[in-house]
Amino acid sequence: MLGLIARKEFREFVRDGRMIWAGGLMVVLLITSVLLGWQQQAAVQAERVASQELDYDAWLNQGPRHPHNAADQGMHVFKPSPPLSIIDPGIDPFVGSTIWLQAHRQGETKFRPAQDATGLKRFGNLSPAWIVQVLAPLLIIILGFSAFATEREQGTLRQLLSMGVAGRQLMWGKALALVLALGVLIVPGALLALGALAGGASGDVLLRFALLCLGYALYLGAVIFIVLGVSAMCRHSRTALFVLLALWIGAVLIAPRTIADVATRTFPSPSRVGFDEALSADLDGASEKEWMRNFNVSSAWDPKLPLSQWGKALQVDDHSGYGVLDDHFGRLWDTFERQQKLQEAAGVVAPVVALRAFSMAVSGTDFSHHRHFSNQAEKQRRLLQEVVSHDLIEHADPLGDRHFSYKAGPELWAKVPRFTYDPPGVGFALRKHWLSLAVLIAIFLASLLFARTAVTRRLSA
Amino acid sequence: MLEAVNVTKEFGPNRALNGVSLRVEAGEIYCLLGANGAGKTTLINLFLNFHQPTSGSVWINGRDVASAPIDTKRDVAYIPEQVMLYGMLTGLENLDYFAALATGQRQPKDHLVALLAEAGLPADAVDRRVSNYSKGMRQKVGIAIALAKNARALLLDEPTSGLDPSAANEFSQLLVRAQERGVAILTTTHDLFHAKQTGTRVGIMKRGNLMSELDSADVSHNDLEALYLQHMRD
Numbered sequence: 001m002l003g004l005i006a007r008k009e010f011r012e013f014v015r016d017g018r019m020i021w022a023g024g025l026m027v028v029l030l031i032t033s034v035l036l037g038w039q040q041q042a043a044v045q046a047e048r049v050a051s052q053e054l055d056y057d058a059w060l061n062q063g064p065r066h067p068h069n070a071a072d073q074g075m076h077v078f079k080p081s082p083p084l085s086i087i088d089p090g091i092d093p094f095v096g097s098t099i100w101l102q103a104h105r106q107g108e109t110k111f112r113p114a115q116d117a118t119g120l121k122r123f124g125n126l127s128p129a130w131i132v133q134v135l136a137p138l139l140i141i142i143l144g145f146s147a148f149a150t151e152r153e154q155g156t157l158r159q160l161l162s163m164g165v166a167g168r169q170l171m172w173g174k175a176l177a178l179v180l181a182l183g184v185l186i187v188p189g190a191l192l193a194l195g196a197l198a199g200g201a202s203g204d205v206l207l208r209f210a211l212l213c214l215g216y217a218l219y220l221g222a223v224i225f226i227v228l229g230v231s232a233m234c235r236h237s238r239t240a241l242f243v244l245l246a247l248w249i250g251a252v253l254i255a256p257r258t259i260a261d262v263a264t265r266t267f268p269s270p271s272r273v274g275f276d277e278a279l280s281a282d283l284d285g286a287s288e289k290e291w292m293r294n295f296n297v298s299s300a301w302d303p304k305l306p307l308s309q310w311g312k313a314l315q316v317d318d319h320s321g322y323g324v325l326d327d328h329f330g331r332l333w334d335t336f337e338r339q340q341k342l343q344e345a346a347g348v349v350a351p352v353v354a355l356r357a358f359s360m361a362v363s364g365t366d367f368s369h370h371r372h373f374s375n376q377a378e379k380q381r382r383l384l385q386e387v388v389s390h391d392l393i394e395h396a397d398p399l400g401d402r403h404f405s406y407k408a409g410p411e412l413w414a415k416v417p418r419f420t421y422d423p424p425g426v427g428f429a430l431r432k433h434w435l436s437l438a439v440l441i442a443i444f445l446a447s448l449l450f451a452r453t454a455v456t457r458r459l460s461a
Numbered sequence: 462m463l464e465a466v467n468v469t470k471e472f473g474p475n476r477a478l479n480g481v482s483l484r485v486e487a488g489e490i491y492c493l494l495g496a497n498g499a500g501k502t503t504l505i506n507l508f509l510n511f512h513q514p515t516s517g518s519v520w521i522n523g524r525d526v527a528s529a530p531i532d533t534k535r536d537v538a539y540i541p542e543q544v545m546l547y548g549m550l551t552g553l554e555n556l557d558y559f560a561a562l563a564t565g566q567r568q569p570k571d572h573l574v575a576l577l578a579e580a581g582l583p584a585d586a587v588d589r590r591v592s593n594y595s596k597g598m599r600q601k602v603g604i605a606i607a608l609a610k611n612a613r614a615l616l617l618d619e620p621t622s623g624l625d626p627s628a629a630n631e632f633s634q635l636l637v638r639a640q641e642r643g644v645a646i647l648t649t650t651h652d653l654f655h656a657k658q659t660g661t662r663v664g665i666m667k668r669g670n671l672m673s674e675l676d677s678a679d680v681s682h683n684d685l686e687a688l689y690l691q692h693m694r695d
């Protein structure tokens with residue numbers, strides 16, 4: 001029975017042109033965006049691997065020099081592009097991919113693709129995730145707004161009900177037709193993405209892909225039931241279309257921005273200048289305190305400190321800053337995560353917000369993954385500092401006034417290992433974003449209940 | 462087979478049916494006559510559970526419609542005044558769909574084509590989209606759907622409205638054949654001649670009341686017309 005209803009609905013979608021025109025456009029966009037994302041991800045990844053190698057080679061071959069100069073020049077680390085960024089590039093284009101690891105100061109990512117993007121380029125960054133998050137619901141509305149309302153208007157609903165067909169059977173049949181239509185339109189793009197991932201994809205990536213499919217299925221399923229419920233409730237198809245388009249504009253276009261604003265007002269983050277000033281002040285304060293405690297001088301970098309303790313002083317200064325950096329960056333990033341959590345919870349109002357968070361998390365392109373990379377990069381920076389300071393204490397401090405004449409060579413540079421980033425597994429993403437998945441499941445169940453109730457109550461002729 | 466027991470139906474302050482009782486046995490054609498607003502269609506809608514009675518009950522094949530709304534529909538076929546079909550589908554596809562929904566299984570194409578022919582749909586219209594059909598052609602597809610369902614009872618709401626005299630006559634023949642197979646038929650009509658010719662019993666309704674019931678064999682056409690006009694005047 002369900003198959004019969006679905007088949008007839010699907011046939012109508014095709015014959016009245018909605019599937020061909022609206023759906024066809026989405027297929028073209030989806031496949032194009034997957035291909036572009038694939039090409040871009042491969043190019044960016046190759047570029048980053050090559051840059052990482054070049055940068056480390058430059059570090060190893062920098063020749064004899066004072067180790068602190070080497071530490072000041074530092075090295076760069078490049079964030080690998082997650083395989084699923086083909087589907088959802090997340091925040092990566094906006095937060096950058098490269099961190100300069102240098103002495104004294106924790107680095108932040110730079111080289112943000114969005115920074116250099118023209119308006120046209122931004123359109124070129126149309127991702128498969130954005131298409132399914134924003135355009136697929138619109139397509140479901142176009143295909144499904146008339147599901148019950150038009151049948152009621154045209155009188156076919158009476159005909160159907162007189163056949164002994166239960167309203168719920170009709171609902172499931174129509175839902176199945178919408179699932180089939182979406183399947184025909186989305187599955188080719190998904191398979192293409194899977195094909196792009198399949199070359200060397202780890203089990204973790206495939207598991208992430210499966211979870212991504214689950215998240216989008218819950219979201220689109222919820223949209224299907226909301227559309228069917230509204231169609232069952234409205235007496236006229238025109239009203240159903242108007243209500244659904246208003247819901248789409250509100251929930252998909254307006255609510256995410258509003259929710260983001262509410263989140264930043266609820267958990268305000270400092271301005272760039274404010275953050276830098278506060279960090280510098282605390283770093284200076286901690287540094288002064290440690291200099292006075294360790295060397296009994298009146299201020300940091302006091303010229304009275306003999307050069308025979310300069311290496312030790314650098315180490316003390318570095319150590320004094322670790323806690324401050326952890327505290328400031330930790331608070332800043334915690335604020336971002338609190339904003340994110342609030343947005344995820346607000347996904348109850350606008351499911352696309354919950355989906356967006358889940359999609360980025362599972363794709364490895366959300367802020368939590370970015371923070372994980374930044375922490376790994378900072379560990380590498382501190383390791384570099386430790387190697388350099390230890391060498392200065394061991395070899396330069398004993399030279400006394402000739403401290404700065406000391407030059408280290410390749411043996412020291414080689415003590416700083418190559419930076420390799422091991423991204424966290426899917427469990428990390430789920431631990432961080434279980435709320436968005438829970439919200440998606442709740443919304444799916446609530447939409448199903450809404451559609452069932454609407455159909456049961458309103459499906460009398 | 463079809464039974465209404467002291468049925469009253471109110472829509473807000475308006476009483477559409479007022480304690481109506483009637484019974485249609487298997488192999489009987491019961492024609493309900495009455496002016497617009499007499500309550501004929503409301504009564505049909507109660508049998509289909511499109512509305513629920515305010516009081517009283519309606520029964521199909523011994524089952525209360527209110528208690529078993531889905532199951533009781535399996536025993537009846539319904540042809541409204543205007544059969545509504547899916548314009549994007551052909552006549553055959555519409556029949557295929559509705560017949561499969563009604564019987565729970567798809568029927569062979571040859572059988573469906575034969576049903577459309579029996580209902581009087583021209584062969585060259587079978588594979589044309591219904592959006593190009595006349596009202597009469599849609600009605601014939603509706604008849605074919607009812608035939609495909611092979612129901613034990615037929616509920617017909619002014620089924621010959623829109624049919625040309627020849628098609629209306631063919632439809633009457635179909636009803637008689639169904640009656641001979643033991644199908645219980647309840648039909649509403651404005652057509653006294655049709656009621657007298659086809660019906661085994663005739664009921665006259667006025668403002669929600671069943672004013673009188675008579676065996677059509679017991680009255681002449683003129684007597685029926687006189688009785689009907691008398692009720693309408695009172």
